[in-house]
Amino acid sequence: MNKNVYMTNLRDERQNAWEGILNYFRKRSMWMLYYCTGCGAVELPPTMTTRFDMERFGMGPMATPRQADLLLITGYLSVKTLKRVIRSYEQMQDPKYLVGFGSCPINGGIYWDTYPVINHLEMFLPVDMSIAGCMPRPQAILDSFEKLRDEIQEGKAVGYKRYEKHYDWYKANQDKVLNREEAILQPWEDPFADKPTLEALQAEDKIEKGKDK
C-alpha cells in the first residue's frame, strides 16, 4: 500500500474523447456544497453576488451532497467536523471535486498547534484544489476555480478516483483520528515526518517526469 497517496500525481488515468466531451459539460456546470466550518465562507457571498457573479460560469450553491459536484471546505477542520465532511463527501456522486479553502485545510493555519484541529486535510480526503490565503479574496477564489475548470477539462481533477483506489489508506488515516480513545493534548502527529522523495513516488506510480507540473 502506498503510504503517501496525497502526494501522487493527479493524471493517473487517460481520458478518451467521450470523457473529454463530458468534461466540457462538467466544467461548465459546477454545483457547490460549501461546508462552512470556519471563517472562509464569508468570502463566498461577494463571490456569488453582483460584484463577482460566480453564476457566469454555471456555478451555484446546492442544498445537499447528493446534488453537488464540488465540496468547499471553507476553513479549519476539527475532529468533530471531519467526520461530517467525510460522510458528506462519500454521499456525493462521481465525478466530485474537493476544494480546500484558505490555509487551514492545508496546514492548520493559525490553529496548527491545537489538539482538536486537523492540520492536513489531504491525509483524509483527496483534495483537488487548495486556495492559499487567510482568507482568500474573491479574485483568488475565482482564479482557482478557473484553474480547477482547466484541470477538469484536462482530466486531471480525478481525486474521487484516487479516493476509490486508495480507500484503505484514507480509511486508516481517518480511523486513526476518529477512533482514538486516549486523551491527547498535543496536535496530531506531523504527517510530513516520513515524507518520501519525489524519485520514490515516481517509481511507484510510473509517471514520466515531463508531465508533472
Next chain:
Amino acid sequence: MSNINGLLTLKLIGFSFLSMSVGLLFMGLGRKVTARIQRRLGPPFYQAFLDVFKAFSKSSITHNYVMDLGMIMALGGLIATAFFIPFAGYAVLGSSSIVIILYLMSIGYLGMAMGVSASGNPNATIGISRALALMLGYEIPIVMIVLAMMLTYGSSDLLTFATAQQGGFANWHIFKYPLGFLAIEISFQAMLGEAPYDHMIAPAEIASGPMVELSGKYLGIGFLLHAVQLYVETGLIVNLFLGGASTWYVFLLKQFAVYFTSMCINAVMARYRIEQGIAHLWKYAGTLALLQLFITRLGVF
C-alpha cells in the same frame, strides 16, 4: 384509438423533446432574467442544457425500485400532458380536453411525490406535503376560471378557447376575463413553486425539499420535470388567455412572456409561511376567480 399509427408515434416523440427543450431554454433565460434584476451578468442562456446533460452523465444513487418507478412515471406523465397542450394551434392528438390536462398533470405530481418519498428522507416528504397542501390552494381558482370559459363556449376543449380569441388583441380573454386572468396569474406562481409560494423547495429550511436525495440522472429528471411543467403551464395560460398563436415563434414568445412575468415576481418576493400561502391563494385568487365565475354565470359578459 383508430388514428394511432407510426407517424403519430414519431410526432409524439418529437413533441416530447420539443417540450423538454422549450422548458430548458426558458429555465436558462429565466436565470438570466433573475441575474439582470440582481444586476449580475448571469449564466449563458443555454445553461440549463449544460446542467441537465451533466446531471445525466454523473453516477447516481437509488434507494429502491419505487424511486426509479416514481421518477420515470413523473416525467412520463408530464410529457403525456404536454401532448394535450395545443402548440401554436395544433393539437397533436386531435384532442385537448382541459379536464384531461388538469388530471393528467396529477400523475406527474404523484410520480414525483412517490419517487422522492421512497428515498426515505423526511425533508423530501415535508416538501411534498407542502406542495400538495398548496395544490389545494391553487387548483380551485384555476378550475373556476376554466368553468367560466366552459360556460361561455359550451366546450371544454382548450383549442376551442384558443381559436375563439383570434383576430386581434381585443378578442383576447385577458380583456374578456380580467379578474380571471389576475387569479390565474397568482395561481400560476404557486403552480410553478416560485416565490412567494416556494415553500416546497426551501433550500435553507428543508434542504430543497423533494430534491434532497436526488443525484445524477434523478436530478436530471427532476430538472426536465420542471422544464416540461413550464412548457405545459405557460402553454395553458397562452391558450386560455393570450389568444393562442398561429405560428410557433409567436407561441413561444407568448409563453416566454408569461414566464418572464413570473420570474420578475419571483425575483423580488419573500416567502410566505405555508398556511399563509394557502390562505392567501384562497383569499385573493379564489375570490377573484369566484367573482369571475359569478359574473360569467349571470351572463354579464
Next chain:
Amino acid sequence: MMDFILPAIVIGPVLIGLLSFLFPRKMQWLIFFLTNIVLLGAVFYIRDRQNLFFLFELSYFPVNKLTMGMAYSQLGWFFLAISTVATLLFSAFSLGFNDKKHATAIAPLWLILVGASNGIFMAHDWLWFFIVWESMSWTSLLIIGHGRNKSFKAGIFYYLLSLAGTFALLMSIWLIFRRTGNFEIGSGILYLARASEGAPLYALVVLALFTLAFFTKSALFPFHMWPSLAHAEAPDDFSAYLSGIMIKYGIFGLLLVVIPVFAASPLHAFKAVSGVPLPLYFTGWISAVTAAWGTIMAIFSSDMKKLMAWSTVANVGYIGAALSTGTSLGYAAALFHTANHMFFKGAIFASLAAVKYRTGEREMHKLGGLAYVMPITFFTFLLGIIAAAGIPPLSGFASKWMIFQALFERKLVFQSTMIFFASTGAFLYLFRALHTVFLGQLPRRFAKVKEVGPFMSLSMTGLMLLMLIPGTAPGTVLKPVNSVLGSLGFEQVKTGWFFVQGSTTAIDGGIITFAFVLAVAVVFLLFVLGGKKKKVEMLDNYTSGETPEDWNLTEERYHYGNKFYQPIEVLFKWVPLGAVEEKYRQFGKSLVRLGNLIHDFFQGQRVWGWQLVAGIALLIGLGVM
C-alpha cells in the same frame, strides 16, 4: 318466464350459509368461495333474459291478490354482475386471509348477506325489497359486530341509523300502497310521477322519505359519519365488501326509484334551477357537501381504515351529485363510477387488509416502507389510489370525467367547483396514505415482513386488472350501462370501446393510454442512457452530515408520517367539523335523560308525591270543568 334460477341466486346463498354453520371454520371459507364461483356463472347465465321472474302468491291477504318475489331488470342485473365479480374476488382474498391467526366466524353470515344483496338487486316489488333490505341490515350488523365490544358499538350506531332509514322506507312503501293498492315497483314509480302534478306535496313527501332511507344507507350528509366507525371496526377483509358494495344499496335505491320518478314526471311539475328539478338540485348540493366534507375529514384521519371510509363517503358524494343532475349522462356516470368505486375501493381495502394481516398495525404513522417488502400489495394500493384520485389512464378518471360532463351539461358550475375541490383533496389524503404506509422508511421490526399468500395476491391482481381495463377501454363498462339506460327509456351515451362522447368534449381512453405509455417509454430510454446507478441503504440518507448511529437515529424516527397536513389543519381550525356528531350525541344524551325521568317517575322515591300532585291537578281540572 317462471324460472328457479332467480331464487337459486337469491335464496341459494342464504341456505348454503345456514348450512355452513355446521362446518368447521376453514371449510366455511372454502364453501363461501366456491358458492361465489357458482354464483358468477349463474349471473352471467341470466344475462339479457328480460322476462325472467319468480313470484309467490300471497293468498292470505284479504284485500286483493298480492304477489311478491323477484324479477330480472337490466339495472338490477348490472348491479348484480359487478357485485358478484367483486364478491368473488373478495372471497378469494378472504380464503387466504382467514388463516389460523386471523380467522373470524363471519363466512356463513356473509353468505346470507350475499343472498340478501342479490335479492335487493332482483326485487320485483316493495314487499320483497323491504324483506331483503331488512335482512341485509341485521346480517351486516352481526358481521360488523363480530364479537368484539368496540366493533359492536360501531355496529349498533350503524344499525340505529339504518333503522331510521328502514322506518322511512316502510313509511313510504305504506304511503304508496295506500294509494295504489299494490306493491309493484314499476307502477309505484308511474303513480308517483303522475302524482307530482296533481298532488305535489304527497309525491314530495314520499320521495323525501325514500331519499332519507337511501341517504342513510349510502352515508350522504348528514349521515356521513357511520362509515368512519363501521368500516373501520368491521373485520378487515369484510371492509372491502362494506365499502365497495354495501354503500351502493342507497345509490341503487335512488337509481331505482327517485331518478325515474323525476324523469317520468311531467315537465313543469317541479320548479327547476338551471334545468334541474328543485328537489334534485337540493340533493345535488347535499352530495357536493358530502364530497367536500368527507374529503376534509379524510385529510385529518390518522387511522388508515377510517381515512378510506371517509374517502368512500366522498365518492358517494360524487355519485350523488352525478345522479342529481337527472340527465341520462348523469345516470350513466353514476353507474360507471359505482362500478369503478366498487373495484378500486375494494382494491384499496384489500391491500390495507393485507398490510394489517402482515403487520397487525392500523395507525398509519406507525407503518412505513412496506412497498419494498410487499410489492404486489403496493401496486394494488397504488393503482387503487390512482383510480380513486381520478388520474388517467385508470378507471376512476373516465367515470369522474363523465360526472363532470353531466354537471357541465346542466351548467352546475358551483357544484363542479366543490367536486373539483374534493377531487384535489382526494389526491392529498390518498398520497398521505400511500406515503405513510408504503413509502418512506421501513421500521426494523417489519423488515422481515413477506408478501401475502397466493389467494390474496391473485385476488389483488384481479382487482388491478379491473381498474386498468375500464380506464383504457371505458366501453367495457359503458356498453352494459347503455343497455340499462335503454331499458329505462333514457337516451344512451355515445360510446365505443375506447371512445366516449360527453357534453362538452369527447375522450378516447386508448389515445390517453397510448400517449402515457409512449411518454414513459421515452423517459425510460433517457433513464437507461444516463449514468450508472447504485443502490444504497435506506438510512444512507442526507442527514446534514450526521452519522445516524451517533444520535440513535432509527428508521421509525426518520419517517415523516404523523400530523402530515398540519398547515391545512391550522386553516380549518374554525370549521365545526364534528358538529353533526355532537348533535347526535346530544340527542342520545337527552333520550337517556328522558328515559331516566320516566324511570324515576315510576320507581323513584318521589313517586308518591308526583302521583299526589297529578291527582290533585286532575281533581281541580274536573272541578273547573
